[in-house]
Amino acid sequence: MFTRILAVASLEMRIGLRNRWLLLATLILAAFSLALALLGSAPAGTLGVDRMTITVASLASLSVYLVPLLSLLLAFDAISGEIDRGTALLIFSSPISRVEFLLGKAIGHFAVILIALLLGYGLTAGVLVAFGGGSLAGLVDFARLIATSAMLGLAFLAIGYIASSATRAPGTAAALAIGIWLFAVVLYDLALLGALVADNGGTFSRSVFPLALLANPADAFRLFNLAALGASDLVGGMAGVSDALPYPPSAALAAIAGVTLAAFAAAAALLKRIEP
């Protein structure tokens, strides 16, 4: 069982390395995070707050946009691509179960994202330390950012697998993946914001809104990271919300894990019904 899962996972990593996908993802993360760290820290210099912490606060917002996109782009081809190439017939006629296959894909893709995050954000942390802007607390913030970004990535991998096995065609799956990204990181927040304004402190704001933040892994991620940084003083906005919520920030992490598990279960159920 483990050999088969590892076989799928290591092949997926190899493909990620071979087609320079990993390189591209790392470069994107490194470029954006360096830009934010170097340009964004200029005005914070006199505030007396750790430069790394400030950077991590901006990087959390960057992760909300980039990590789900990278994950969905990796995941959309996972099942639909194998069906399209005809390799799904070969793989599923060998003694591997559909769940093992899905787990293997997820581990391989997760490893690619984790490596890209470690290299991309790690480079930024390294640059900050090298220029004397680092501290132990700041490094812990960085580690937390990378770990939770990886969690966010895993959640959107699972959501991407749903798109991939529901459509069974790479083109449609890619379009659906982009649609999911747009909805989760842009439209969802806009809709919540609109509803909050319209509701003006009514039942929606008090009972539905906090749960709606948990239901979307992107929002839950932002909520947890900004709360953990104590960043409401630094960046305001969404982060200020966390003080008024009826649950501790760690509930946001549990929510991401819950959504991930549910998405995996749905993807596995869809995959089991496929006649390759």
Add this chain to the structure above:
Amino acid sequence: MTESVLSIKNLTKRFGRQTAVDGVSFHIEPGERAALIGHNGAGKTTLIKSILGFLTPEEGSISVLGNAPGSNAARRSVAYLPEAVAFQKALTGVEILTFFSRLKGEDPKTVPGLLEKVGLSEAGRRRVGTYSKGMRQRLGLAQALIGEPSLVLLDEPTSGLDPVSRQDFYMLVEEVAARGAAVLLSSHALSEVEAKTDRVLIMAHGKLVADDTLASLRRAARLPIRLRVQGADVAADEIAARLGGMRVNCRSVEIFCDADEKLAHLAAISALGSLVEDVEVTLPSLDDVYRHFTGVDAKKGS
């Protein structure tokens, strides 16, 4: 008697109102090379996918060495090469075979040997994107040979291959069968598998319309032999009158006869002496045999 590698009883598979496979039964024994012939849409791929357990039949049963299709035991003993498979272009032949060895629980150490067997030792370290169609097909076959399977299913393995590659491909199939594996390969032309298989199964409209050796099928079809007599002069009418054949143009006459009448006809032709310039004897082609069997079914089915 040894146990059948594959035994199919009264298999029926429908897609909505369309019956793709209709009451098919046959057995395949170890070491046998069977060809499954039928035109596009005759139900060959549906049958193969049912054997693999991807499709659940409405009626009938399939047993692979006594196991249910798609069960782990069955999957371990069956190897499969689909009709159109495109391996990841970025990977090398070695990487792909290593991957499938691991999936099948076999030692990846056998990979170099497999590549050598299909003539890809040198190309093994190159990316599949650089392979020719014949090389990709041979890589697919190498994949199907991992772990010495008992049943090898090849879905139109030679379509699109040039004659030399096809010849090489059948040599490999022969080796596999010689080792004791049963091979079931599908093709849309009987002429493609000539002399390369022990047994021919012909499918038409989802039904199995013939199941025998090629020689027996030829005999059973009782297709006429065609003798084409070319006159030395413009004497086709006279030749036609004396031999009882049909005039096709001003110089040639065609006679159709059964195999056992052939010699008598040839004797009559040679008796005409200088009137005849040439005789051409045409045996029924494999395509004629195929058309005979599938045509019979069309009449019955309507």
